[in-house]
Amino acid sequence: MLSEKMLNALNTQIRDEMYSEYFYLSMSAWCSSNDLPGMASFMRLKGEEERSHAMKLFDYVHDRDGKVTLLAIEQPPSEFESYLDIFENQFEHEKKVTASIHNLYALAMEEKDYATSVMLQWFIEEQVEEEKEAQEIIQQCKKVGESKSALFMLDEKLGLVAPGTDTNA
Numbered sequence: 001m002l003s004e005k006m007l008n009a010l011n012t013q014i015r016d017e018m019y020s021e022y023f024y025l026s027m028s029a030w031c032s033s034n035d036l037p038g039m040a041s042f043m044r045l046k047g048e049e050e051r052s053h054a055m056k057l058f059d060y061v062h063d064r065d066g067k068v069t070l071l072a073i074e075q076p077p078s079e080f081e082s083y084l085d086i087f088e089n090q091f092e093h094e095k096k097v098t099a100s101i102h103n104l105y106a107l108a109m110e111e112k113d114y115a116t117s118v119m120l121q122w123f124i125e126e127q128v129e130e131e132k133e134a135q136e137i138i139q140q141c142k143k144v145g146e147s148k149s150a151l152f153m154l155d156e157k158l159g160l161v162a163p164g165t166d167t168n169a
């Protein structure tokens with residue numbers, strides 16, 4: 001049985017993962033509107049990945065006989081300065097997610113909820129990958145500079161990358 005504190009924190013994290021989906025979908029929409037179909041596809045898949053994170057927590061709460069309460073999701077930003085701004089926003093957002101996962105883990109340890117702490121280890125490892133991937137793409141965006149052909153190639157490459165795979169490959 002989850003403690004009330006743990007349950008509330010997990011429900012909040014479900015909301016935050018759903019917000020991540022919304023945020024990345026908004027980035028995908030911006031990329032589509034700015035003739036960057038590869039990046040649009042990449043961010044759309046990132047959004048789907050975020051939903052799977054939310055559902056992992058959703059199922060876990062039920063596995064522990066808890067009650068999922070879906071909280072309101074705020075409106076994400078819809079305007080971005082550039083594709084570089086998109087990936088910088090993503091990186092900043094992932095750093096916040098990492099901090100909230102670490103807080104959840106600390107709470108699980110405080111509550112002596114070992115099952116939840118073990119479940120959260122998957123998320124801790126996932127955040128290492130999420131931050132690494134965002135950082136790599138930022139570096140690649142910076143290398144593009146003013147080159148239209150380099151941008152075309154990067155966009156095409158990101159359209160072929162499934163999130164979570166090596167973006168340097």
Ligand code: FEO
Binds near residue numbers: 017049050053097
């Ligand atoms: Fe669910 Fe991108 O962290």
